[in-house]
Amino acid sequence: DAGVIQSPRHEVTEMGQEVTLRCKPISGHDYLFWYRQTMMRGLELLIYFNNNVPIDDSGMPEDRFSAKMPNASFSTLKIQPSEPRDSAVYFCASSRTGLKSSYNSPLHFGNGTRLTVT
Amino acid sequence: DAKTTQPPSMDCAEGRAANLPCNHSTISGNEYVYWYRQIHSQGPQYIIHGLKNNETNEMASLIITEDRKSSTLILPHATLRDTAVYYCIGIDKLIFGTGTRLQVFP
Secondary structure, rough: OOOOOOEEEEEEEOOOEEEEEEOOOOOOOOEEEEEEEEEEEEEEEEEEEEEOOOEEEEOOOOOOOEEEEOOOOOOEEEEEOOOOHHOOOEEEEEOOOOOOOOOOOOOEEOEEEEEEEO | OOOEEEOEEEEEEOOOOOEEEEEEOOOOOOOOOOEEEEEOEEEEEOEEOOOOOEOOOOOOEEEOOOOEEEEEEEOOOOHHOOOEEEEEOOOOOOOOOOOOEEEEHH
């Protein structure tokens, strides 16, 4: 099991440019989560998917952010246009089950993409 | 939402037990408590979870109070590699707080 794979590992871009972050979840996991981590705000849940369908995007900061999951093995988080305040580490995680009372399946995180917007 | 409260930092001598507390007084009756840790520059790593009973695995033990308002993660023999930020979360909204930064010293 290769775990959750994120790419790129680092991304440096200029303000106004489009940024696309990629994630490959663990095979067989039905849930996929995108988190953002900054020193000021810690780990924030941005959006999560169940069976490729977005379930809750209330954490997405604004319309510049969008996420897609075209199939069970791939998801993207896009920022367009990017701003310096978007600089953060973005984590993707997957799990076999989701946010239910009987939930007992942990999240498996990737190693993140460190985004720097200058 | 179930919120958790943890001390911001703790120290522990290598080889000693590290006991990390967490208050989760608003947790619902059927909501699991999960513990993760994050070593610098890596993604959070699952450690253990529980509902009512105490739990133990190869990494740690989890003690949950009978009223389920608090829990303690125990690393029985801390090593330098256990230095990390430890998060206790309720599974309702998967909200990670600021966690406890554990420093294990020689």
